[in-house]
Amino acid sequence: MLCITLPDGSKRTFAHPLTVADVAADIGHGLARATLAGSVDDRPVDTSFRIDRDARLSLITQDSPEGLAILRHSCAHLLAMAVKQLFPGAQVTIGPVIEEGFFYDFAFERPFTPDDLSLIEARMHELAAADLPVTRRELPRDEAIAHFEQQGEHYKAELIHAIPEGESLSLYRQGDFEDLCRGPHVPSTGRLKAFKLTKVAGAYWRGDATKAMLQRIYGTCWPDTKALAAYLTRLEEAGKRDHRKLGAQLDLFHFDDSAPGSVFWHARGWTLFQQLIAYMRARQDEADYIEVNTPDVMDRGLWETSGHWFNYRDAMFATTTEDERVFALKPMNCPGAVSLFAQGIKSYRDLPLRMAEFGKVHRYEPSGALHGLLRVRHFTQDDAHIFCTPAQMQDECARSIALVFAIYRDFGFDEVAVKLSTRPARRIGDDATWDALEAALSGALERMGIAYRVNPGEGAFYGPKLEFVLRDAIGRDWQCGTLQVDLNLPERFDIHYIDEKDQRQRPVMLHRALFGSLERFTGILIEHYSGLFPLWLAPRQAVVLNISEAQGDYAQRLAKALKRAGIRATVDVRNEKIGYKIREHTLQKVPYLIIVGEREMTEGCVTLRAQGGTNLGRLTLDSVVARLREEAQPPCGSTPC
Template identity: 75%
Template sequence: MIRVTLPDGAVRCYDSPVCVAAVAADIGPGLAKATLAGRVDGRLVDSTFVLDRDASLSLVTARDTDGLSILRHSCAHLLAMAVKQLFPTAQVTVGPVTEDGFFYDFAHERAFTPEDLSIIEVRMLDLAAQDLPVLRRELSREQALALFTAAGEQYKAQLIAEIPQGDVVSLYRQGDFEDLCRGPHVPSTGKTGAFTLTKVAGSYWKGDARNASLQRIYGTCWATAKDLKAYQTRQEEAGKRDHRKLGAQLELFHFDDAAPGSVFWHPKGWSLFQSLLGYMRKRQDAAGYVEVNTPDVMDRGLWETSGHWFNYRDNMFTTTTEDERVFALKPMNCPGAVSLYARGLKSYRDLPLRMAEFGKVHRYEPSGALHGLLRVRHFTQDDAHIFCTPTQMQEECASTIALVFDIYRDFGFSEVAVKLSTRPVNRIGCDATWDVLEGALTGALERMQIDYSLNPGEGAFYGPKLEFVLRDAIGRDWQCGTLQVDLNLPERFDIHYIDESGERQRPVMLHRALFGSLERFIGILIEHYSGAFPVWLAPQQVVVLNISEGQSDYAHQVAATLKQAGVRAAVDLRNEKIGYKIREHTLQKVPYLIIVGEKERAEATVAVRTWRGEDQGVEPLAVLVNRLAGAIAGPGNPSVPAGSQP
């Protein structure tokens, strides 16, 4: 008798081994039709997987996160099958799932064109309509290597050659196409959902520019045609909000090939950057942090001690001096923080010690990965390192989590998801240490009754981490802040504190960034607000426009009064028609446009309108100053919500 336990606790019994699909059919025909795969004792398997012993089983459909990932992976195979039928000389390489879809890399004698993509997509739709069974089989490493070598698929053969000798290799076949894959996959090609191909780009074998050039075809896949259409609508809206386009339109920043992946901030953009710094300084000061600063360039030995040299070397910029000392631009701020902590004897009374740093870091990102403010090589982190006792660890985690949620609300992000990334394969420290660290994070979340999802194996090499994911105005998710707990770096650097008994003890080190990268967070804010920032955050909050030259002095006086009140105000005295000037500053999304003519000058009043075209009437200048005081104060002012806009 085989007992199968379902997620609701119900148990189904079978006299002989039974496959996942059969259990689904036993429950009901609707579920049988919807089932794509199963999760048996926590392991994701095909619907044809046979249960030959007692097990727990959850059925996976296209509405599940796992199910959507399976759809997308199967679409990648469908893409490869279509390409091989249409372009027989193309060689297949790898085809993973992405955040919104999939891609597959091909070695082909010429670049694929948009016209090719249209033809390939039609063939994919035809193959899906044929509803071909997707079948798994297993071969020895040697058999699989011989199979793909004989087929002339040299890239697949390379991948198989890297598999340990004696291991079993799984393959998936649909029609006349067979691919190397761990799986699982949909039961048949007709289950691949609603998909479309989106673009083609260049890539390199194994992502290394020193290797052969490949062609990468991207696609997106969703459970239903309705979901696909909704995604395409979001993409259209995202195009309108592209921070690179808006950054140029709003005169915030630019990039130049002279400094790839580094930002040239214009005055308005730098004002926005400084507003974020000022805001975070205020919040950190209130939360008991002290601000520090550490060098940008440090000796290789420090990075060897921290472990970065062995785990992160390929992403570091280095230089060698004439005396053959090797230095690296810091990719992270942690070792500098440890060095500060190590200066002077620390007592348990000094802990927790919360050190914040707006540290400039440098990381080598491949040129093809650079993407405006969202992926750069030189950026600023709102980093902090908290040193505490083990008994303080969970409380410090909880207070940091609370601060994260509060700060994101101030910027208009009400939906925040939390992901826990656990120990990776390549890590430092023993399992007992990792148990303690992961327990501190889960304990804090459960105590605060915060739901979270797991990212198994995705932690940093020195400790597990929480990732905070924001949902923006059009439903996109952005991973921003992180919180990591670490007992490994304190041990590697041999730092300590003196406890109540006068004994040396090892502190816990928390690594925390809330914006993450200020550059990236600004890019997200630009797209979230579509460039129309809340008044308190807007780089330019008010612009004063004169109707004719006779009001120039009064316009300057109005702007000066506003500046004295803390308003970021500018004056536009150009000899242009007032309608033209209003249109220009409306496109710049300046929250308030103050118009002064001869009547306003004579009566010491101002005419006020918003960039959205709302006429707020004429009022005395003193009244306007008082009214704007609340708006520019930003978060913490009860009269004006943080995310409000004029």
């Protein structure tokens, strides 16, 4: 007899070995139909996996995150099979799961076209409808190499060459197509019902620009057609909200090849950017931070002491001066903050010391990775470094976490997920130090009753971190803020404070960014609001429009009065029809249009029109000012941000 323990603690006994599929069928036919794979003693396996001893078993269905990943990975294999049937000369390489989908890279003599994608997707649907069984076999490494070389799949053979000798490898077959894969996979291609190919792009083999350029076909896969349709609708909406498109439409910024990955802010975009800085400055002042600033260029020795030179050199911009000194543009603000702390003697009475900096940093990103405001080489961080005693560490973590949630709520982000990234393989500091730091972050979250997910091995090289992921108006997730706890940099720079017993002690250092990159956060906000910013944030809060030339001077006087009242107003007295001007400023998403004609000028009033076309009627200028000033009040309190 063998005993199978299920996740709820219940046990089932069987008189002989059986497969994962057999166990699912024994529980119920509905569950058997829904099961894609299993987890036996925490090892993911196919439904055909044979259990021959006592074990813990979890059944993986398409409604779980694990099941969705299996669907997508299996769909990548289906894509590769379709490509090989339609284009036999194509070589297959790799096809991993990515967020909300999958891709597969192919070596082919010419670029795939949109028409090719339509043919490939149609063939995928035919293969799925055929309900081909998916089977697994294992081969010794050398046999696997010979197998793929015989098929002319040289990229697969190269991948296997990198695997240590003596290891067995698993291959998955469906119909006449077989691919190298760890698995698990769906039991048959008929389980793949809701998928779509989305685009094709170029990609270097193994991400190396010195190697061959491949064709990368992207796709998405979902449990059912309803979920697929919802995703495609979201994708269409995301296209309308693309911050690059809106950035041009709203005259906010542009990019130029003379400075790849660096933003050229136009006046309106810079106004928006400065509103974010002013908001954060007010928030930080309220939370007892001091604001500092450190140099953009610093000597290599500083980066060697911090560890960045050895762990981050490939992403740094550096130069050598005529006296052979090496300087680097800062990729992070941390060493500058440590240098500030080291100036003068610090007492325990000075702690916690919360130093904020809107620091410009520079990081080399490959040109193919650059993406509007979301991935740049030169950006501004709303950084803060908090120096505290070990006893204050958890309280300071909790304060920072509370501030993150409060700030995101002000921008309409009510759904925030938290990830705890723990020690990576490549790190500085001993295990005891990492134990203490990880406990401080998890302890603060648990004390506050905040759920979190652990990302093993994803911490920074100098300390664990929390990542704050917010969900936008159309359901997309964005990782923005971070909080990192660090005892390693204080040790490396040998900084200290004097405690109550007049003894030197090492402070704890917290690294904290809430927006993260201001450029990236601006891009997220543009898409979240679809360019329709709340009044306090809008670059232009109102535009005064005259109906005819006779009201030009009156319109100019009104605009000046609005500016004196603290409202960001402009005037449009061009000799254009009023309908044309209204449409133009509506498309530029100006919150309020103030229209003046002969009657308004005679009566000393204005007609107020809100974004969306709502006519608010004729009002006095004083009432308009009062209305706009009240609505434009920043969410950080009565003090103007």
